[in-house]
Amino acid sequence: MKALIGVMPEAEFRERVMAIVKRDYVPEENEPKIWFSSLHAVAQILSPENLALLDMMDREKPESISQLAELSGRAVSNLSTTLSTLEKHGFVKKLKGKNCIRPVAMFTEFDIRTEHFPPRRARAAA
Numbered sequence: 001m002k003a004l005i006g007v008m009p010e011a012e013f014r015e016r017v018m019a020i021v022k023r024d025y026v027p028e029e030n031e032p033k034i035w036f037s038s039l040h041a042v043a044q045i046l047s048p049e050n051l052a053l054l055d056m057m058d059r060e061k062p063e064s065i066s067q068l069a070e071l072s073g074r075a076v077s078n079l080s081t082t083l084s085t086l087e088k089h090g091f092v093k094k095l096k097g098k099n100c101i102r103p104v105a106m107f108t109e110f111d112i113r114t115e116h117f118p119p120r121r122a123r124a125a126a
Contacts, residue, residue, distance in 0.1 A: 003107035006032030
């Protein structure tokens with residue numbers, strides 16, 4: 001599955017959120033759901049190591065974090081931290097089982113768009 005990621009300066013993103021809350025702006029269906037304030041921030045989260053981990057999770061479908069640690073050659077503690085960060089951004093889901101947590105990659109492909117607020121179409125109409 002492909003994630004649509006938006007990159008927008010923080011001040012503009014805050015303006016966008018406030019406009020949504022006030023109902024002055026309604027996001028379109030095809031707009032990003034995951035946002036970052038810079039391409040640098042995206043690159044830190046979607047590092048080559050993390051991309052490889054997401055691919056491995058999608059391909060191998062590990063039943064637990066321990067099994068993923070074994071497959072990836074990473075320590076469980078290090079892997080748990082990485083998975084929590086990826087989960088916070090919506091790239092991973094941790095599903096609770098009877099005796100373990102199963103990590104699931106939500107995305108393995110990414111479409112990254114730089115955006116501005118207000119959107120160009122809104123600025124052109126003003």
